[in-house]
Amino acid sequence: MHHNQKPEQFSRRILPPCKLRETINRTIMTSSDNGKVFLITGASTGIGRSTAIQAVEAGWRVVVAARSSEKLTALVDELGAGRAMAVACDVADWEQQARMVQQTLDRFGRIDAVFANAGFSKGSSFIEGKHKPEEWRDMVMTNLFGAAATARLTLPELIKTKGHFLVTGSVVGRITSVRNLYSATKWAVTGMAQAIRNEVANAGVRVTLVQPGVVNTPFWDQLQLPDAPALLPDDVARSVLFAVSQPPHVDVNEILIRPTGQAH
Numbered sequence: 001m002h003h004n005q006k007p008e009q010f011s012r013r014i015l016p017p018c019k020l021r022e023t024i025n026r027t028i029m030t031s032s033d034n035g036k037v038f039l040i041t042g043a044s045t046g047i048g049r050s051t052a053i054q055a056v057e058a059g060w061r062v063v064v065a066a067r068s069s070e071k072l073t074a075l076v077d078e079l080g081a082g083r084a085m086a087v088a089c090d091v092a093d094w095e096q097q098a099r100m101v102q103q104t105l106d107r108f109g110r111i112d113a114v115f116a117n118a119g120f121s122k123g124s125s126f127i128e129g130k131h132k133p134e135e136w137r138d139m140v141m142t143n144l145f146g147a148a149a150t151a152r153l154t155l156p157e158l159i160k161t162k163g164h165f166l167v168t169g170s171v172v173g174r175i176t177s178v179r180n181l182y183s184a185t186k187w188a189v190t191g192m193a194q195a196i197r198n199e200v201a202n203a204g205v206r207v208t209l210v211q212p213g214v215v216n217t218p219f220w221d222q223l224q225l226p227d228a229p230a231l232l233p234d235d236v237a238r239s240v241l242f243a244v245s246q247p248p249h250v251d252v253n254e255i256l257i258r259p260t261g262q263a264h
């Protein structure tokens with residue numbers, strides 16, 4: 001957005017990726033190091049990337065993980081290598097996630113917050129479209145198994161630091177949707193967040209389920225864009241930073257965030 005542009009002139013409807021990139025280019029104003037470490041999966045683009053930027057601005061050290069190492073390296077260049085580390089990792093692969101956690105500990109020695117955010121939507125509906133069962137399998141392995149593995153591999157560290165586990169669900173993880181199996185993976189994430197809280201609440205670990213409505217990110221590049229208003233990734237990132245900046249006795253359980261005008 002240009003500085004002289006009035007807010008009402010700025011359309012939050014889905015933007016093409018080139019336009020989107022303009023909206024997320026900005027100078028990073030880093031505040032003093034808070035000594036804490038934030039591990040974010042799905043950080044090469046979209047919500048994860050914006051969260052990494054805002055976390056560094058707020059004083060965190062970040063580990064940014066995804067499969068696209070070039071994008072992660074460029075992000076770390078932007079954030080400053082003193083505060084950020086890139087880890088190439090496919091979250092569907094347990095061993096790669098185990099290495100991600102080990103690399104984080106080797107570099108920073110602790111983990112204070114984890115955002116299990118990697119995810120995507122692919123595959124046909126239940127009644128039509130090309131029959132591509134492998135896309136469903138990949139999606140379940142990333143959105144559900146991947147987030148579960150992130151939890152299992154990081155929660156022992158979060159118990160040590162009385163840290164914070166966050167996971168990206170979706171509005172379609174709490175309403176019935178006309179979309180495909182994607183929404184079922186997000187319903188499962190909703191249940192998993194509560195199950196994790198049941199296990200770790202007594203240990204002082206906080207658990208936040210982030211449920212966005214439509215967000216203008218590369219998530220939509222391969223999908224049919226809804227003709228609807230959209231959030232920007234920064235909007236969701238602000239809600240993540242809100243949750244992790246509360247005092248230790250406050251556990252923000254769920255954040256449901258839709259763009260103004262999205263009814264369902």
Ligand SMILES: NC(=O)c1ccc[n+]([C@@H]2O[C@H](COP(=O)([O-])OP(=O)(O)OC[C@H]3O[C@@H](n4cnc5c(N)ncnc54)[C@H](OP(=O)(O)O)[C@@H]3O)[C@@H](O)[C@H]2O)c1
Pocket residue numbers: 041042043044045046047048065066067068069089090091092117118119120121142146168169170171211212213214215216217218219220233
């Ligand atoms: N955009 C929306 O409208 C919306 C709404 C509700 C919920 N969400 C959820 O928000 C989360 C973030 O999505 P986004 O909107 O920010 O979309 P995005 O820009 O496409 O980001 C998805 C991120 O996940 C990473 N990723 C995908 N598969 C992965 C894998 N197997 N291993 C590691 N990283 C993987 C991608 O990086 P690489 O490709 O480099 O691995 C990318 O960094 C997802 O869980 C999505 O389901 C999005």
